[in-house]
Amino acid sequence: MAVSYLYYVLLLALNVPLLLAKEVVYDFNVTWVTANPDGLADRKVVGINGQWPLPVIEVDKGDQLVVKMYNGLGDKSTSIHFHGMYQNGTNEMDGASMATQCPVPPGSSITYNFTVNQNGTYWYHCHTDYCYPDGYRQALIVHDNNSYFADQYEEEFTVTLSDWYHDLAEDIKPEFMSLYNPSGAEPIPNSWLFNDTINTSLSVKPNTTYLLRLANIAAFTAQYFYIEDHTLTIVEIDGVYTEPTPADILYVAVAQRYSVLFTTKSTADKNYPIVTVVDSTLLDTITPDLQLNSTNWLEYDASAPHLQANITVSESDSLVPFDDGTLVPHDHEPLLETPDLSINVAVIMDNLDNGKGYAFLNNISYTTPKVPTLYTVMSAGALATDATVYGDFTHTKVLGHNDVVEIILNNQDSGSHPFHLHGHVFQVVDRYPPMGADFYEYADATDAIAFDPSNHTAFPAYPPRRDTIVVPPMGYVVLRFRADNPGVWLFHCHIDWHLMQGLAMTFVEAPLLMQDRLTIPQDHFAACEAAGVADKGNAAANTEDYLDLRGQNVQPGWIPDGFTTRGIVSMVFTVLSAFLGMGAIVLYGLSDLKFAGRGDTAQVAVEPAAARDETRGEYQD
Amino acid sequence: MVNVFAVQVFFIVFRECLEAAIIVSVLLSFLKQSMGQPHQDQAIYKRLVRQVWAGALIGILFCLIIGGAIIGVFYSLGHDVWSNAEKLWEGIFFLIATVIITIMGMAMLRINKTKEQWRVKIAKAMVEKSKNKKKSKLLGDWARRYAMFLLPFVTTMREGLETVVFVGGVSLGYPATAFPLPVFTGIVTGLTCGYLIYRGGNAMSIQLFLIASTCVLYLIAAGMFSKGIWDLQYYQFQMGVGSDVAEAGSGPGSYNILQTVWHVNCCNAETDNGWDVFNAILGWENTGTYGSIISYNVYWIFIMLCVAYMLWEERSGKHSLRERILVVLAQVPGLGWYAKPKLEVLQQESDGVVRVVPTGLFNEEQAEQQMVEMK
Structure with missing residues (x-):
């Protein structure tokens, strides 16, 4: 009996984790479908298995997630990035085209297979060129019954916020990346969606606490979020549990997530507006037909009126949102001290010599290599630790394993930028100006405020961690993380238009360990072959000499400052022709002197008398 | 500086005034020579001189009235409509003005020849009158009696209206304050020159002055031609970009890089002091486009060819x-x-x-x- 009991306990101990860690498999057939979520226009969107909105991926913490994707689009390549997944040990599953895999061409398949050893609110989206604004994005939820707040709520909602364009991104691009858009004004969305629809309600019961998972899956715009007369208690940001912190208004930038608890009223006689306000400082032009403020409802009583929110501010930046920089992670992970490597980069928007607008980190506008960077790591041998092999325009930094890395991101642009790091959450150790009333203080300043390592406010002891942070206009953020995840990780602005302009850089973390530990599945290489993309070699696809980068993809040239040779030559000719022309005029003018004086000597001639008489008569009256 | 002195306006006014002054002076010297001698009838001579002056002044008066009306219409109706496409109109007017200045400018260098031609013209008018006696007796009589009135009247009115049209043409970019001074100085200089020519001062120095001012006039014309092309190109760029183009100042984005031969992020003729004078005289823009540079050079080459042809013509007697x-x-x-x-x-x-x-x-x-x- 005792033995059998022991056996039973042993069985339980061994098997329970196995039983819990199930495999969740999704088959995604990606095709074009037609959708009209805002009721304004039908458009072609990327559907999965003929459906749009796309399915929310839901797994439990510890599950094995398997997504088998077939590209049935017929006319464009694609991939899936599982946003916020650490992919520790499975870098090849990160889904970023030309960083960790080849774009999957039409007719090809790829399987993503990785363990989800983390919890919280995430999302997945296409990460090939600029494909996710076409609808290829949805929430990914990792449930965790062991969270510290698991027993504090009865039900949960997932809410996605998104902007919406009526045109395909590929049709928007030529107008955006254009000689005629030198300021790089971002395309203005046509509408904004709440759970991929509008005017919708979350049905609630009175006196109940709910968990609301909020994810901004937009391509461009951040939104303010609040529920009238309800306090939100933040418990998670970007998958990291935080100490419960009350907030009235959240600012949810593109790619950011919040989990909040809220408790309903005791009476059920009224429906409360859930208000979302677009951050209009991001929009270059606002046409009157744009619906920047949206109301959806916390529905206590379906038969009660659903009234539009009364929004009292005229500009979205008059709203004062909660400062996520003040949050404290629930695990109290202390500040990472003394970075081994400090990377100081500035966000700059500028034009290159084709007249188009580009975005730069320092002086590099990210330009995709000819070989996905991961495959360069895998094929470069010992040279993988030399950043040269990854090309001059992928802006690659090689990080040592377990190094503490600091990123000082100085924003020299007048717009805010939500920066995302793949494969990690980073500690937000400093940000200026902080999120809140002064966030836009320097938006119109001529000089950016740069981080000064010798003169800054004290770093928090337990800095908040997230995977996407908004850097303020003309301000800065300072981020730290431990390079404990061997892999190729992009660090980029998550405004998809800015990524198109090259606002990204690459971290190659512990490349030699990657060579030891990673195995690229065969179907990933097959995708390369189908796409005609090299899967070996340096950034220029050179497999002979990894340090020879001739033929690599390069960013367009810089606009020369002032006179170049052709300018000087043309100026010389211009001046020369002007002087020669004036010389000709002088010559012509001087030759007139031969006429001088001729007219003054009157030519006198004898005149017939008849004419003479007439003349005399004329003047004698 | 350009806000109080539009250089083109000065030269146009100067040139037209000079032309009118020359005609009047030719008439006066003509009269003096033929009728103003001491032994001749001073009463007739004085009456004719009065006719000349009356004709000239009434011509100016008429041109002021008509010109005022044109300018009034131009500003009240036109300016608002055109300001939407300012660069387009500026470009078109510049090109028209260039063509006219180019055609007429050379005449300034043939002042002596012109004088002679006017003598011929006046003489011809006399002959006509004596011959066409039977034709329309009443009008003919009147015209004959007042020939010395009509010639300067028509001349000053025509020159005056030309001035108004030119000035109107190049004025699109200027505020009203840019006009009084150049118009005034242009008139004064033009008339002074005309007087000097009448008095028969040193032909050489007068000619040198005319050559210098013609050179400047053609510099302006070349600049306007180049700037006309530049404006049209800019207009096309502006249409593509929309309102943002003005926002960009002098830096990247304020010009079409693909058409640019050089660009300096300063010295913007529209916004920077000093460079607007440079712009007015030489057509300077802080962006040299293929169109504006080539057109500038082509213009001068064209002028050289014209001069060569005219000299050849005069010398060969063709x-x-x-x-x-x-x-x-x-x-x-x-x-x-x-x-x-x-x-x-x-x-x-x-x-x-x-x-x-x-x-x-x-x-x-x-x-x-x-x-x-x-x-």
């Missing part, structure tokens, strides 16, 4: 290009009325015409003698 064009035009039905009289003037041997002019005008002494004889 028919002038103008004459040949008029010959062709005279054959075209409907244009004969325009071309034929001009052609006749040209084809008349100048000496011959002067000979046909009643001697009475030139040699009153002889006439008086004859009169005595008759008595």
